[in-house]
Structure formats: structure tokens, C-alpha cells
Amino acid sequence: MNIVIAGGGYAGLMTALRLAGRTNGADITLVDVKDHFAQRIRNHQAAAGASIRAIPYAKLFRGTRIQFVQGQIESLDAGACRLHVRTGPITRALPYDLLVNALGSFTDVDSTPGVKAYALTLDGRHSKLLRETLMQANQQAGQVLIVGGGLTGIETVTELAQAYPRARMHLVTSGVLGEALSVAGQATLDRVFSRHNIRLTQGRRVVQLDSDAALLDDGSRIPFDVCVWAGAFVASPLAREAGLSVNARGQMLVDETLRSVSHPAIIGVGDNAQFIGSSPERAPIRMACATAMPMGAHAADVIASLLNGTQPAPFGFGYMLRCISLGRGDALVQFVAADDSPGPRILTGRGGAWVKELICRFTVWALWAERRIPGLYTWKGRLTGTKRIAEAAHGPHRRSI
Ligand SMILES: Cc1cc2nc3c(=O)[nH]c(=O)nc-3n(C[C@H](O)[C@H](O)[C@H](O)COP(=O)(O)OP(=O)(O)OC[C@H]3O[C@@H](n4cnc5c(N)ncnc54)[C@H](O)[C@@H]3O)c2cc1C
Structure with missing residues (x-):
């Protein structure tokens, strides 16, 4: 069996490392355009000048059965089960029996005119330019506009406000800041924004970016020296272009x-996949590292079952926390129910920052641990999936006597 994993982010790496230690008979190849794992959840820290450790795939895969191919995945021929990968001037076809699509997501820069030309994003490839531009804005006490009030926008504006205190920060969001948080969580954001003198425009959509100003849907303009676009993520275009069912x-x-x-020979994990649960009340899986890693791990378990000829268990998952960094030394940890709805409990300040940092470190630690002890990684709600299979086979109320 020839298994190809497209993308070596949180989800793809978890699949590869978990699978490598549990299947002897399969060839496992991971393809990524980079030669290292990038900690994307720390990209806002990189924009603020922090140096973030990149982990070479060669180091992660040493001593495992994972083959690494560095190259840009250009297209997928789902009918012929082939991935087309360009390395330098050469494009080659990589055949597969099972493909794991873990190509993640990136910031949508196409939906609003001017964004591609005049904004920078937190996608990693802009890191150096973003840092340099922000340093300059800081020296000149310039205006930095952050567009997007989701978790990424909030983490970014607070991180930048602390790192570049002379620059004037302004965040614009089409919604309400922190609308998915509890009342206490929202109050924390209000406090932190006013502590950092961050200007906030809520309920307004940016409809166009010019070189020095954003045009809003009410006709007003917000001038800027630097614009950081932290709007919605969209998935890698590969699946759509290959004719797979997508949202x-x-x-x-x-x-x-x-x-x-x-196309059942293709498994989707991480930001690139939307899970259609059998129960209509199930909350959609958010694009997040917190969901990408469980999905990656479950994909490995599914493949192991297919190789062993057993029935794969359905994916089970439940949320626990939303962890939002608010600059260094501060964070908001919002406790949530399994369906992601916020509860009354929060943790803030240094305690919150400590939890957030631990979680960021845990993501990397979990990959190394999985490499050593495959199958170790687990998550909340994992067994719910297994339980559903048992219920389907035996009925929900069957008891042994
Ligand atoms: C600033 C910021 C902060 C965040 N903070 C959090 C947080 O606190 N908690 C949380 O849960 N989530 C957070 N997220 C979201 C999180 O980073 C993503 O949800 C997560 O990275 C998704 O993992 P993934 O494996 O699906 O994709 P990625 O981590 O994006 O990995 C995709 C991989 O595919 C490779 N790739 C893509 N296209 C190609 C191609 N054509 N050819 C070859 N290789 C390709 C990429 O190089 C990459 O290695 C944050 C995101 C950002 C930007």
C-alpha cells in the first residue's frame, strides 16, 4: 500500500508519525514545499520580532519509515490517483493508493479588492517583510491597521501593540469583538485593548483597500501606513480544482x-477538511491546530484499520478551551463546552499566559512523543466515535449480564 501525505503541518505530521510506527507493510511518503515544520500558531509572535524554532523534517523523520519529498504540489488527478509535484524545474507524478490531504489553509486575499496588493498576512511567507515594515512604522509612530476580529486578529493586534508601542494600532472587524466568548471573556478583551490604546471599529466591513487607506461599507475610510490582513482562512485549492466535493x-x-x-481514497485532515458528522446538532469543526492534530491522529488510526481489514471508527471530538494570547505575559483562556459554546469560567493574566504557552509547546512535544510512542496522543471526545460504532452494532442500551 502506497500512502502519500500532502502537507507537513500539524495534521499531516501527526498522521505520518502515528502511522509510521504502527504499520509495517505500507510505504509512507510526506510531501511539503518547505524542508521544515513551521509552528504556524506562533506566526503573530514572529511578526512581533520573536525567533520561532523551525524543526527540519529530516530530523523529525530520522529513523522512521517516512520518506520525505520536498516540492510544490501543483495538482491532483483523483481519477488516476496521482499527485503532481514540482521540484525545481521538474514536475513528477506521485502515485498513491491512499492520499491524505493535509495542505491546510491560508488567508483569503482574493475576496476584497486591493488586499493582495496592499496588505500583508500572517501566513509565514510575509514574516520578514512584516517585521521590517512594522519596525519602521514603530519608529515613525505610524498607523497599523489590522483587519479581522477573529482569534488570529486579536492575538496579532495585542502582540504588535506590545512589541511596537510607538505605532498606533487600529483593529476593524465586521462582527463584534470576541462574540464567541463569555461576558467575562469579552470584558477582558475590552480591558486589554484599552490598556494598549488599541482603537476598535466594530460592525464594519472593509470593502476595498487602497495603498494608504481602507474603504468601509459605510463609505468611511481608515488611513494606514501598514495593513495586516487577518481575515478568514480558505482551504488549499487542490481539492476543489481536482473535482472533490468541497464547501x-x-x-x-x-x-x-x-x-x-x-473520493474515498482521499482522506482529509486539518484546516483543509470539513467533517460532516452524522448528527445534525454537531458543531462544525473550526479551522484550528486544536482540531487539526486530533484529525491527523484519527486519520492514522483509520488507515491502520483499513490495512488490518477492520472497520475504521468514526471521528469523535469535543472542545475544551479557547486560548488567546494577549501579548507576552497575558492571555485569555476561555473554558468551553464540548460543542465550543463558552462557559462562565476564564483564566487571564500570567496564569492564562502560562497555560497558553504550555499548549503551544505541547503541540510540538506531542509530535515528538508520537514519533517515539505511536498511538500515545489522545483528545477529548475521541472515544465518542468508537462508542457510536458499538451502539450501531449492539443498540445504545444493551448491557452485559
Ligand atoms: C497567527 C496565527 C495564530 C494561530 N493560533 C492558533 C491557536 O492558538 N490555536 C489553534 O488551535 N489554532 C491557531 N491557529 C490556526 C492554526 O495555525 C491552523 O488551524 C493549523 O495550522 C492547521 O493545521 P494544518 O496541518 O491543517 O495546516 P498547516 O499547519 O497550515 O500545514 C499545511 C502544510 O501544507 C504545506 N503546503 C500547503 N500547500 C502546499 C503545496 N501546494 N505544496 C506543498 N506543500 C504545501 C505547508 O507548507 C504546510 O506545511 C493560528 C493561525 C495563525 C495564522
């Missing part, structure tokens, strides 16, 4: 075992 954000639609609903 409006380009995420491939996957069933309970994370297999494409249109």
Missing part, C-alpha cells in the same frame, strides 16, 4: 472516517 471555503467534505464523500 464554500474550499474544504473537502469528509465523512465520519475522514474520507472524502466523493
Whole structure:
């Protein structure tokens, strides 16, 4: 069996490392355009000048059965089961029996005119330019506009406000800041924004960017020296272009075992996949590292089952926390129910920052641990999936006597 994993982010790496230690008979190849794992959840820290450790794939895969191919994945021929990968001037076809699509997401810069030309994003490739531009804005006490009031926008504006105190920060969001948080969580954001003198414009959509100003849907303009676009993420275009069933954000639609609903030889994990649970009340899986790693791990378990000829368990998942850094030394930890709805409890300040940092470190630690002890990684709600299979086979109320 020839298994190809496209993308070596949180989800793809977790699949590869978990699978490598549990299957002897399969060839496992991971393809990524970079030669290292980048900690994307720390990209706002990189924009603020922090040096973030990159982990070479060569180091992570040493001593495992994972083959690494460095190259840009250009297209997928789902009918012929081939991935087209360009390395330098050469494009080659990589055949697969099972493909794991873990190509993640990136900031949508196409939906609003001017964004591609005049804004920078937190996607990693802008890191150096972003840092240099922000340093300059700081020296000149310039205006920095952050567009997007989701978790990424909040983490970014607070991090930048602390790192570049002379620059004037302004965040604009089409919604309400922190609308998915509890009242106490929202009050924390208000306090931190006023402590850092961050200007906030809520309920207004940016409809166009010019070189020095954003035009809003009420006709007003916000001038800027630097614009950081932290709007919605969209999935890698590969699945849509290959004709797989996808949603409006380009995420491939996957069933309970994370297999494409249109092409079952392709498994989707992480930001690139939207899980269609069998129960209508199930909350959608957010694009997050917190969901990418469980999906990656579950994909490995599904493949192991397929190789062993057993029935793969459905994916089970429950949320626990939303962790939002608010600059160094401060964070908001919002405790949530399994369906991601906020509860009354929060943790803030140094305690919150400590939890957030631990979680960021845990993501890397979990990958190394999985490499050593495959199958170790687990998550909340994992067994719910297994339970559903048992219920389907025996009925929900059956008891042994
Ligand atoms: C600033 C910021 C802060 C965040 N903070 C949090 C947080 O606190 N908690 C949280 O849960 N989530 C957070 N997120 C979201 C989180 O980073 C993503 O949800 C997560 O990275 C998704 O993992 P993934 O493996 O699906 O994709 P990625 O981590 O994006 O990995 C995709 C991989 O595919 C590779 N790739 C893509 N296209 C190609 C191609 N054509 N050819 C070859 N290789 C390709 C990329 O190089 C990359 O290695 C944050 C995101 C940002 C930007």
C-alpha cells in the first residue's frame, strides 16, 4: 500500500508519525514545499520580532519509515490517483493508493479588492517583510491597521501593540469583538485593548483597500501606513480544482472516517477538511491546530484499520478551551463546552499566559512523543466515535449480564 501525505503541518505530521510506527507493510511518503515544520500558531509572535524554532523534517523523520519529498504540489488527478509535484524545474507524478490531504489553509486575499496588493498576512511567507515594515512604522509612530476580529486578529493586534508601542494600532472587524466568548471573556478583551490604546471599529466591513487607506461599507475610510490582513482562512485549492466535493471555503467534505464523500481514497485532515458528522446538532469543526492534530491522529488510526481489514471508527471530538494570547505575559483562556459554546469560567493574566504557552509547546512535544510512542496522543471526545460504532452494532442500551 502506497500512502502519500500532502502537507507537513500539524495534521499531516501527526498522521505520518502515528502511522509510521504502527504499520509495517505500507510505504509512507510526506510531501511539503518547505524542508521544515513551521509552528504556524506562533506566526503573530514572529511578526512581533520573536525567533520561532523551525524543526527540519529530516530530523523529525530520522529513523522512521517516512520518506520525505520536498516540492510544490501543483495538482491532483483523483481519477488516476496521482499527485503532481514540482521540484525545481521538474514536475513528477506521485502515485498513491491512499492520499491524505493535509495542505491546510491560508488567508483569503482574493475576496476584497486591493488586499493582495496592499496588505500583508500572517501566513509565514510575509514574516520578514512584516517585521521590517512594522519596525519602521514603530519608529515613525505610524498607523497599523489590522483587519479581522477573529482569534488570529486579536492575538496579532495585542502582540504588535506590545512589541511596537510607538505605532498606533487600529483593529476593524465586521462582527463584534470576541462574540464567541463569555461576558467575562469579552470584558477582558475590552480591558486589554484599552490598556494598549488599541482603537476598535466594530460592525464594519472593509470593502476595498487602497495603498494608504481602507474603504468601509459605510463609505468611511481608515488611513494606514501598514495593513495586516487577518481575515478568514480558505482551504488549499487542490481539492476543489481536482473535482472533490468541497464547501464554500474550499474544504473537502469528509465523512465520519475522514474520507472524502466523493473520493474515498482521499482522506482529509486539518484546516483543509470539513467533517460532516452524522448528527445534525454537531458543531462544525473550526479551522484550528486544536482540531487539526486530533484529525491527523484519527486519520492514522483509520488507515491502520483499513490495512488490518477492520472497520475504521468514526471521528469523535469535543472542545475544551479557547486560548488567546494577549501579548507576552497575558492571555485569555476561555473554558468551553464540548460543542465550543463558552462557559462562565476564564483564566487571564500570567496564569492564562502560562497555560497558553504550555499548549503551544505541547503541540510540538506531542509530535515528538508520537514519533517515539505511536498511538500515545489522545483528545477529548475521541472515544465518542468508537462508542457510536458499538451502539450501531449492539443498540445504545444493551448491557452485559
Ligand atoms: C497567527 C496565527 C495564530 C494561530 N493560533 C492558533 C491557536 O492558538 N490555536 C489553534 O488551535 N489554532 C491557531 N491557529 C490556526 C492554526 O495555525 C491552523 O488551524 C493549523 O495550522 C492547521 O493545521 P494544518 O496541518 O491543517 O495546516 P498547516 O499547519 O497550515 O500545514 C499545511 C502544510 O501544507 C504545506 N503546503 C500547503 N500547500 C502546499 C503545496 N501546494 N505544496 C506543498 N506543500 C504545501 C505547508 O507548507 C504546510 O506545511 C493560528 C493561525 C495563525 C495564522
